[in-house]
Amino acid sequence: MISGGELTWVMSKGVSGMGDGLASGPRAVGWNQTEEAEELAQWVRICGLAEAPKPGNVMEAEAGGVGICLANVNGELSALENLCPHREGPLGQGWIEGDTVVCPWHSWAFHVKTGLSEYPVDESVDVFPLRVEGEDVLVQIA
Numbered sequence: 001m002i003s004g005g006e007l008t009w010v011m012s013k014g015v016s017g018m019g020d021g022l023a024s025g026p027r028a029v030g031w032n033q034t035e036e037a038e039e040l041a042q043w044v045r046i047c048g049l050a051e052a053p054k055p056g057n058v059m060e061a062e063a064g065g066v067g068i069c070l071a072n073v074n075g076e077l078s079a080l081e082n083l084c085p086h087r088e089g090p091l092g093q094g095w096i097e098g099d100t101v102v103c104p105w106h107s108w109a110f111h112v113k114t115g116l117s118e119y120p121v122d123e124s125v126d127v128f129p130l131r132v133e134g135e136d137v138l139v140q141i142a
């Protein structure tokens, strides 16, 4: 949500943007929309750090009603959309190969940081921002 201070800032930007003419208008609106989207996204606890997968492992989890594949590659956690775009296989029941999570059903592999598939190309899953706060693993969902 936008706090009082931020709302004042947005309002002042909007007023100054109106005086800048059409050329600067859309740019200012786009920036504000991005900021607003970030404000509306929420950080949700997905699990405790002790429950997170160990290096080389994956697990299924849920955050705010969204299915997540939590993956650990070399000690670094990543959160991907759990459903494979092929036939909705559960990526969190798959395995790690290199920097990818491999779907357990037909072996499509998705990079844990970009969500892009190695084969077939042009397929992808969402990757969610993730952070560790104390003993909690949090993901940011829209």
Ligand code: FES
Pocket: 084, 085, 086, 087, 088, 089, 103, 104, 105, 106, 107, 108
């Ligand atoms: S459902 Fe994932 S590869 Fe087929």
